[in-house]
Amino acid sequence: MPLNKIICISVLFYLLLFSVRSYAEINTVSEAINKAGQQRMLSQRVVATYCQLGLDIQAKKSKGQLRRAIKKFDENLLELNEYKSNEKVNKQLQIVADAWQPVKKIALAPVHKDKAEELRALAExxxxxxxxxxxxxxxxxNLKEIALVNIAGRQRMLSQRLSSLYMLxxxxxxxxxxxxxxxxxxDEFSVALSELNKSTVNTAEIKSMLKAAKKQFAMLRKSLxxxxxxxxxxxxxxxxDKLLLIMDEITHKYEKLLAG
Structure with missing residues (x-):
């Protein structure tokens, strides 16, 4: 399948991901890592979209993105709560849920500039x-390569972290x-991208998408x-956001590849 078609499909998938309820059972560790890792990205996306609203950047669209990010975080918490496999996981999930509540409270309230840095600190x-x-x-x-789901997923967070810092x-x-x-x-994005490119488990499709990520990262750096x-x-x-879409799809590819 041509890369441009893959990215187009990914965009449609991501729009659905953030616009409709996607509650689903988590069946594998790789899927749980993906979901838990997505929470990192959402913490940064909330800050970025909050600031976008404050800057009056596509206000209607930004408000929708902020609300969908909040909703997705809550849905992921529910899914991870159903998955919880041991006491250590259960305890950490509760810590995440508790940390999330003050972020959610500010994010759902009317946007105020004097709340932006507090929101950022809580999101951290x-x-x-x-x-x-x-x-x-x-x-x-026990699978060493499972770390690829974590690494690729963290790149999503870094895309939104860069965006949020720029917005601030x-x-x-x-x-x-x-x-x-x-x-x-x-620096971390560059290092992680190199690490992903070196993986021996990469399929031809993943290799192609990593090339697209490298190109889009270069474009983001230029914009910054x-x-x-x-x-x-x-x-x-x-x-x-384009970089986020590409890295999200790559993360899902690793999740499926390493689900066995």
Whole structure:
């Protein structure tokens, strides 16, 4: 199947993913890792879309994206709660759920600029605890390659992390930690992409999609570069979301490949 058709199908799938209830039973560790890993991305997407609303960037669309991200996080919690396989998983899932509540409260309320940094700080906690959940689930498997689901899934988060950091800066927030997180995210994405490319389990389809991810990442980096202090948040948002779509599809490919 041509890559452009695959990406088109992925876009349609992702729109459905964030617009309708997709509650489903989790049957494999790789699927659980994918779902838990998606929570990392959603924590960053909530911040990005909240800031987009504050910046009045495609307000109606951004509001819908924010609400769908919140809904998807809640659905993933329900699915993971049904899957929970041992006490360690159960305990960490509760920690994630507790960390999520204050994020959800701010995100559902009217957007206020003075709440943006608080939201970001709370989302960082959700990100950290969600990552711990992924690691716990990954340790359940004896398959070394299962880490690919984690690594590919984390790239989704980094796409939205870069977007959220750019949106914060566009909205007038300037902190040293944002600048360092921004640089670190770019470096981490590059390193992880190289690691994924080196995997011996990659199918021809995955290899092709990784090439597309590399190309889109280069486009995102170009969009992120400021010229004369002028911000282009809409272009960054669109570029980051395209990268998210590609990495989400790659993550699903690894999930299915390593489900056995």
């Amino acid at each position: 906690n959700v990100l950290s605890e969600s990552h711990k959940m992924v690691v716990i689930l990954q340790d359940e498997s 800066q566009s909205w007038g927030f300037s902190r040293a930690e944002y600048a360092s997180d921004y640089i670190l995210s770019i 570069q400021q010229k004369n202090g002028v911000y282009i948040p809409l272009m960054v948002k669109m570029s980051a």
